[in-house]
Amino acid sequence: MIRTVVCRVHPRLSRPLSSSARRPSELLPSSQSPIVSKLNFFNSVTPDGQKIPTYRILDGTGRLIDGAVLPDIDKSFALKLYENMQLLPTMDNILYNVQRQGKISFYMTAYGEEATIIGSAAALENDDEVLGQYREMGVLLWRGFGINNVMAQCFGNEEDTSGKGRQMPVHLGSSEYHFHTISSPLATQIPQAAGVGYALRRDPLRRGRSVAACFFGEGAASEGDFHAGLLLASTIPSPTVFIARNNGFAISTPSNEQFYGDGIASRGPGYGIDTVRVDGNDVLAVLATVREARQRSLDQGRAVLVEAMTYRVGHHSTSDDSFAYRARSEVEDRKRIDNPLVRFRLFLEAQGWWDEAAEEELKNRLRAEVMTHFKRAESLKRCELSELFSDVYGGEEPWNLKEQREELAILLRKYGNSWEPWRNEMAKFKNNGQDLLKEN
Numbered sequence: 001m002i003r004t005v006v007c008r009v010h011p012r013l014s015r016p017l018s019s020s021a022r023r024p025s026e027l028l029p030s031s032q033s034p035i036v037s038k039l040n041f042f043n044s045v046t047p048d049g050q051k052i053p054t055y056r057i058l059d060g061t062g063r064l065i066d067g068a069v070l071p072d073i074d075k076s077f078a079l080k081l082y083e084n085m086q087l088l089p090t091m092d093n094i095l096y097n098v099q100r101q102g103k104i105s106f107y108m109t110a111y112g113e114e115a116t117i118i119g120s121a122a123a124l125e126n127d128d129e130v131l132g133q134y135r136e137m138g139v140l141l142w143r144g145f146g147i148n149n150v151m152a153q154c155f156g157n158e159e160d161t162s163g164k165g166r167q168m169p170v171h172l173g174s175s176e177y178h179f180h181t182i183s184s185p186l187a188t189q190i191p192q193a194a195g196v197g198y199a200l201r202r203d204p205l206r207r208g209r210s211v212a213a214c215f216f217g218e219g220a221a222s223e224g225d226f227h228a229g230l231l232l233a234s235t236i237p238s239p240t241v242f243i244a245r246n247n248g249f250a251i252s253t254p255s256n257e258q259f260y261g262d263g264i265a266s267r268g269p270g271y272g273i274d275t276v277r278v279d280g281n282d283v284l285a286v287l288a289t290v291r292e293a294r295q296r297s298l299d300q301g302r303a304v305l306v307e308a309m310t311y312r313v314g315h316h317s318t319s320d321d322s323f324a325y326r327a328r329s330e331v332e333d334r335k336r337i338d339n340p341l342v343r344f345r346l347f348l349e350a351q352g353w354w355d356e357a358a359e360e361e362l363k364n365r366l367r368a369e370v371m372t373h374f375k376r377a378e379s380l381k382r383c384e385l386s387e388l389f390s391d392v393y394g395g396e397e398p399w400n401l402k403e404q405r406e407e408l409a410i411l412l413r414k415y416g417n418s419w420e421p422w423r424n425e426m427a428k429f430k431n432n433g434q435d436l437l438k439e440n
């Protein structure tokens, strides 16, 4: 048998060294870097050594800043933006208190980040695949998921389409609305997004049409998965739009203790990724930026990184009291000086599209709607108890889950109807948790 042995030799080494091959520029391994004779260290990605600038359209009083161009929006679109922005604090006010009353186990607000979340949602197509961190419920609401579905998820009741009540509140997901289920471990969505982007690129029906949009906090960008995800998207190109919400905190750690470099944006060029920084409290700037990022990502089939500068006005979650590590006055100042809702509202008023009466009508209407759905969600039972064990794996139920089901059934038979704490708990499930008893 004759075997062909292929010996891979670097092309440069296989050629005889002619005089032209000895030119210094050709001796650099795999780089087009120009040769210089002056020793020069650098620590900035801007040519003038300045911080990366922040793109803004509206100033704090809702007026266009010098040279700014309005994105393409009409009155009804602008009002839809504002309405969706206002829906977030309405949901947050009610659900935060509902958690405090012990009716749901956990909650996270988006106070202060309304413009970043809704501006991005509005710039995406409704079937772009979204991989969020946890504060991006507004993307689903923008797409028409519905307050009822959010409530059902937070209460984990029988109408929860995200996960049949088996996930913590705010861990939303919906294949119908192209929103990948939130998972608690930080940054896992970042490499996943690069993979989703690649899958979109390989799908003839979605290539050139859909992007993967990945939201994450600046804190999550300290995880190894951030770097893995950006490197993946850079070396295996995919239409993936990375949106970093830089809200100043990772729970109690302020951003100035999270990194020494120029925010998250400075890392994009390191991966050869087109990058931009935007004022995350200016909904029109976010809209224009993410629209352009999305188009660029589709046109080039490559990743784009957006860093939205904002401020987390609320506590990290209901498990946190942020006044233990930041002054109440700092938060009050931020709310007063730069409230994204006020900024956009002033813009709408200046266009003659909004007034005091419209504001009051909207707030009352949203509050009434949210309350109606809250009351309904509260009154519904949880899914059947046996659902606890379903859908864990795609195929057949493995032996270990069967064993757990049987064990629970044995315990329920022993205590379920005779011990009050168990009886009370079982009563919260559909059919009073009896289905598991019947099955086993």
Ligand SMILES: Cc1ncc(C[n+]2csc(CCOP(=O)(O)OP(=O)(O)O)c2C)c(N)n1
Pocket (backbone or CB within 6 Å): 135, 184, 185, 186, 216, 217, 218, 219, 220, 221, 245, 247, 249, 250, 251, 312, 316
């Ligand atoms: C791998 C991992 N480490 C730590 C945590 C705990 N944790 C949850 S949220 C969070 C802070 C994240 O901050 P950031 O990414 O800036 O998002 P923000 O909460 O500001 O929106 C931390 C440390 C976690 N969920 N997963």
Ligand SMILES: [Mg+2]
Pocket (backbone or CB within 6 Å): 217, 218, 219, 245, 246, 247, 248, 249, 250, 251, 312
């Ligand atoms: Mg943060």
